[in-house]
Every structure is written in C-alpha cells, then in structure tokens.
Amino acid sequence: xxxxxxxxxxITKGSKKSFLKRExxxxxxxxxxxxxxxxxxxxxxxxPKPNHxxxxxxxxxxxxxxxxxxxxxxxxxxxxxxxxxxATGVYWMHFYSMLEEKGIEVILANSRHVKNVKGRKTDVRxxxxxxxxxxxxxxxxxxxxxxxxxxxxxxxRLREQSVRMAGESIQRMQKALIAMNLxxxxxxxxxxxxTGMAILKAILNGERDPKVLASLRDQxxxxxxxxxxxxxxxxxxxxHLFALKKAMAEYEFHVxxxxxxxxxxxxxxxxxxxxxSETATETEKGEDIKARKQRNCKHQRLxxxxxxxRKELFRITGVDLIALPGVxxxxxxTLISEIGLDMRKWPTAKHFCxxxxxxxxxxxxxxxxxxxxxNKKPNRAAxxxxxxxxxLYKDANQxxxxxxxxxxxxxKGAPKAITAAASKLxxxxxxxxxxxxxxxxxxxxHYQAQQKERVLKNMKxxxxxxxxxxxxxxxxxxx
Numbered sequence: 001x002x003x004x005x006x007x008x009x010x011i012t013k014g015s016k017k018s019f020l021k022r023e024x025x026x027x028x029x030x031x032x033x034x035x036x037x038x039x040x041x042x043x044x045x046x047x048p049k050p051n052h053x054x055x056x057x058x059x060x061x062x063x064x065x066x067x068x069x070x071x072x073x074x075x076x077x078x079x080x081x082x083x084x085x086x087a088t089g090v091y092w093m094h095f096y097s098m099l100e101e102k103g104i105e106v107i108l109a110n111s112r113h114v115k116n117v118k119g120r121k122t123d124v125r126x127x128x129x130x131x132x133x134x135x136x137x138x139x140x141x142x143x144x145x146x147x148x149x150x151x152x153x154x155x156x157r158l159r160e161q162s163v164r165m166a167g168e169s170i171q172r173m174q175k176a177l178i179a180m181n182l183x184x185x186x187x188x189x190x191x192x193x194x195t196g197m198a199i200l201k202a203i204l205n206g207e208r209d210p211k212v213l214a215s216l217r218d219q220x221x222x223x224x225x226x227x228x229x230x231x232x233x234x235x236x237x238x239x240h241l242f243a244l245k246k247a248m249a250e251y252e253f254h255v256x257x258x259x260x261x262x263x264x265x266x267x268x269x270x271x272x273x274x275x276x277s278e279t280a281t282e283t284e285k286g287e288d289i290k291a292r293k294q295r296n297c298k299h300q301r302l303x304x305x306x307x308x309x310r311k312e313l314f315r316i317t318g319v320d321l322i323a324l325p326g327v328x329x330x331x332x333x334t335l336i337s338e339i340g341l342d343m344r345k346w347p348t349a350k351h352f353c354x355x356x357x358x359x360x361x362x363x364x365x366x367x368x369x370x371x372x373x374x375n376k377k378p379n380r381a382a383x384x385x386x387x388x389x390x391x392l393y394k395d396a397n398q399x400x401x402x403x404x405x406x407x408x409x410x411x412k413g414a415p416k417a418i419t420a421a422a423s424k425l426x427x428x429x430x431x432x433x434x435x436x437x438x439x440x441x442x443x444x445x446h447y448q449a450q451q452k453e454r455v456l457k458n459m460k461x462x463x464x465x466x467x468x469x470x471x472x473x474x475x476x477x478x479x
Contacts, residue, residue: 028135034080035130037123038087038095039063045071046127047078048135056128068095072102084109084134086126096144107134107141114139143355149340152268156337157380159261162254163302169251173200176244181234187223192251192302194218199232204245208236258302265333266307272341275318275436309333317341319432323439324425325399326388335429338381343434349427356382358423374419382422385429389421390414400447401425407451 035046042060049055061071075083082105085092092108099106114130133139145153170192177184177191182203188196198216207213214229221228309329310322313336321332346352353359357375364370393409395402401424408417432439460470 029137030082030135032079032081033131033134034075034078034083035127035132035134036083036085036095037126037130038085038089038091039123040089040091042123043067043071043095044123044127045075046124046131047075047080048131056131058124058127063091065094068098072098072104075099075104076102081105082107082134084130084139086111086114086130097147107139108144109133109139110142143345145338145340146342148268148272149337152265153337155261155265155268156334159258159265162258162261166251166254166258166302169247169254172247173244173251176240176247177234179240179243180236183231183234184228187228187231188221195221195228199228200244200248204241204248255302259306262305262307266312269312269316272316274315276315303330305329305333317433318436319438321429321432323441324388324428324432325395325397325401325441326390326392326425328388331384331388334384335381338379338384341433343430346430349430352430353423353426356385356422356426358382358385358419358426382426385422385425386418389425390418392421397441398444400442400444401428403444403447 031048037044037046041063043063044058044060046056046058049057059071059074061067083099084107085096086109088111096106096108109130114126114133130139144150174185174191184191184196184199190196191200195216195218198218199213202213202216210229210232213232214225217223217225217228309332310320313322313329313332314320317336321327321335322329324332327335343352346355350359356379357377359374360372361375362369362372389401389405392399392402392405395406401421404424405417405421408420411417412420428439431437463470
C-alpha cells in the first residue's frame with residue numbers, strides 16, 4: 001500500500017449555521033448504517049460518530065484481504081447492520097460476498113444516482129453522502145443474483161466470448177483462402193462445417209491436388225465434387241498458408257474453450273434445486289426434433305449445446321421456457337443466467353420490464369412529455385428478448401406475439417415494434433417463473449378476434465361521445 005495506512009480516520013462536521021436554518025430538518029430513519037466508497041487502492045468507510053451530533057467518522061482501509069477483514073470487524077464493533085457501497089469497477093464483488101457472509105446487509109448503489117455531490121467531489125465526500133442517503137433510505141440496491149446464478153452467468157459469458165472469437169478466426173481463415181483464390185465460400189455455406197474443415201486440414205498437411213481435396217466432400221453437401229474441385233484451383237503462397245495455419249490454430253483453441261465453458265455450465269446447472277421431477281417433465285414429448293438431431297450429429301455447430309438444455313431448464317424452473325414464442329434453448333439459458341429464478345426481486349411485471357429497459361422512460365416537464373424513449377443501454381437479458389422477437393417476423397407457427405410484432409412493425413417501424421414485443425415476452429417470462437404456470441399459445445386467430453373486439457369497442461365509445469346511437473344491422477332477407 002506504500003505510505004497509505006489502513007484504518008486512517010477522517011472526521012467531518014456539519015455546518016452549524018446551515019443546520020439552524022432548517023425549521024423541520026429531515027429525520028434519519030436508520031442510524032446503524034454506513035457508506036463505503038470503493039477504489040482500486042483504498043476503501044473509505046463513513047459512519048455517524050456515536051453521541052456526536054453532525055459528526056461523521058470516516059476511516060480509510062486498504063484493499064488486501066486482511067484490510068477488508070479489519071474493516072468488517074470495525075463495522076461489527078460499531079454495530080452496523082446495513083452498508084451502502086458504490087464502485088464503478090469490479091472491486092465490490094469480493095467485499096460484497098465477505099460482508100454478506102458476516103450477516104451485514106449490503107446495498108450496491110448505482111453510481112449514476114449518487115454522482116451529484118455538492119461542492120468538492122472526493123472519496124471522503126462520496127462515502128459521507130452514501131451514508132447520509134442510506135440513513136434516509138433514499139438508495140435502491142442493484143440486482144445481484146445468487147451465487148449459483150452468478151457462477152452460471154460467468155460460464156455462459158465466457159462461452160459467448162469464445163464463440164465470438166472463434167467466428168473472428170473463421171473470418172481470418174476465409175481471408176487467407178480468398179488471397180490464394182481458393183473460393184470455398186462460393187460452394188460451401190460454412191467453411192467450419194465437416195467438408196470445409198476436412199479440406200482445410202488437408203491443405204495445411206501439404207495436399208494441393210484439387211481432385212483429392214474435393215474427394216473429402218461430405219455426402220450431405222449440396223455441391224458436387226466437380227464444382228468443389230474447380231473452386232480449389234488457386235495460387236498457394238507461404239505467407240497466406242502461414243496466416244491460414246495461425247487462424248486455424250486460434251479457431252481450434254476457441255472451440256475447445258467454448259466446449260469447456262459449456263461443460264462447466266452443465267455441471268453448474270446440476271447443482272440447482274429440482275422443482276419438477278424428470279419423470280413428470282413434458283419436454284420429453286415436446287422436445288425440438290431439430291435440436292435433438294443436431295445433438296446426435298457428429299459435427300455440431302459451435303453455438304449449439306451438447307446437452308438437453310430444455311429438459312434441464314424444466315427441471316430447475318418447473319416450466320417449459322422453450323414454449324415461449326421465439327425462445328430457443330440458448331436464449332432461455334441466457335435469460336436464466338442473467339435474471340435468475342427468484343422473481344420476488346421485482347414486485348410486478350412492470351418493475352421487471354423497467355429493469356430490463358423495455359418500458360418508456362417518461363420525462364415530463366411543464367405538463368409536456370419531453371422524451372419517452374427507452375434506455376439505449378439494455379442489459380443482456382433484454383438483448384436476448386429482442387433477438388427472440390426479431391425472429392418472429394417470418395413466424396411459421398402463426399403465434400399471437402408474432403402477429404402483434406408484425407402489426408406494430410407496419411405501424412411504427414422495426415425498432416419500436418421489437419421493443420414492444422420484447423416487453424410482452426418479458427411479461428410472459430415473468431408470469432411463468434413467478435406463478436409456475438405453463439405458457440399456453442392461443443394462436444393468431446384468437447389474437448385477431450381480440451383485436452377486432454377492441455377496435456369495435458373504441459369505435460362505439462367514440463360515436464357515443466359524438467352523440468350517435470349504434471344499432472346492429474339486420475341481416476338481409478334472401479330472395
């Protein structure tokens with residue numbers, strides 16, 4: 001820590017003059033709270049000094065584990081039961097877990113909500129302001145998942161990174177092939193498939209004969225050997241072959257990393273408590289045939305999972321999330337890793353949609369709506385929901401949500417329609433996880449009937465307001 005000393009005291013006193021100006025000062029709701037401003041080198045802890053009106057005791061602690069234990073012991077001596085902390089990095093994670101293990105309530109405040117500090121902005125002032133706001137119960141804690149969900153989230157995010165970097169390696173392989181005029185991209189949809197990888201490995205092993213390379217074609221490939229042979233007549237250069245070899249090594253490394261993360265995620269899912277027995281699961285009958293075929297295939301796509309995600313999610317949630325329109329296995333697993341299984345953290349579905357940044361951010365001034373756009377930085381769960389509903393534009397199953405999305409898209413455009421449909425899908429997800437009810441798809445016809453009834457009801461109300469009476473037309477007599 002250098003010259004800095006852990007446990008250094010900083011005592012601040014409120015202005016007596018400003019206190020006397022207030023006829024009805026705001027009363028503190030809690031006195032057993034503290035504020036912590038976290039940093040990379042020091043943590044500042046603010047606590048109201050006992051029996052000293054207006055005085056705040058602020059201590060500076062280091063960031064090593066021994067310093068954190070010293071800080072927790074000091075909080076225990078001061079009989080602190082709740083702590084509000086703020087950090088812009090990841091410094092809070094370990095300290096947060098240690099405080100929870102010691103039985104101290106922890107609120108992780110959003111730095112955007114507490115950044116406006118009157119006067120000079122220092123670490124000491126930040127800690128003092130956190131303590132004051134928390135004593136008035138003016139801070140809301142951020143959503144922190146349970147330990148099981150947090151670990152699953154880590155594995156899936158690492159797997160997502162590996163898949164993305166593997167895709168970048170494929171692009172570099174493609175660039176090296178085009179530089180040698182080996183146009184496999186014109187005859188193969190994906191060079192990372194079985195045929196493409198067999199040809200690439202043969203090229204790196206020294207094979208140059210196009211006829212021999214084309215004979216490695218898989219029988220399921222749509223193009224003939226003659227067409228593949230023509231595409232493999234190119235000009236080989238050592239530098240481009242070196243680039244191809246390097247990109248291939250990177251691709252295999254990232255593929256192995258993705259599979260390792262997938263295996264770790266599968267083992268983590270097995271640690272979750274069981275809500276529905278495997279014998280009672282309905283997913284065995286309704287399992288996606290395409291997903292089952294892909295798992296049984298020798299060459300599997302990198303973004304696909306090697307285990308039955310639908311069955312495992314049904315076991316830990318008690319509901320079939322894949323039954324939701326547009327939600328695939330990977331999407332459902334991502335949603336569970338981001339929001340967890342406990343929906344009690346959000347009182348209502350509206351709170352849940354607001355946390356996902358899928359509800360309008362109304363800003364009204366002088367009776368006028370200044371703006372109502374949603375937040376431009378949604379979280380990963382919201383992105384997964386948006387991707388799910390965007391695939392409903394060409395909905396083969398004719399679901400009600402798909403019809404709603406297409407109707408809104410024709411009225412307000414794709415961006416707003418995706419947000420509206422994702423909000424509806426979020427409400428369905430919230431209801432399933434909170435109540436345990438299975439999702440029932442009523443279909444597009446039911447939605448059209450409801451929409452027709454809604455339009456007629458609005459038209460009748462408008463005509464009544466204008467002073468008209470409405471009578472249903474009598475059916476014409478048949479001649």
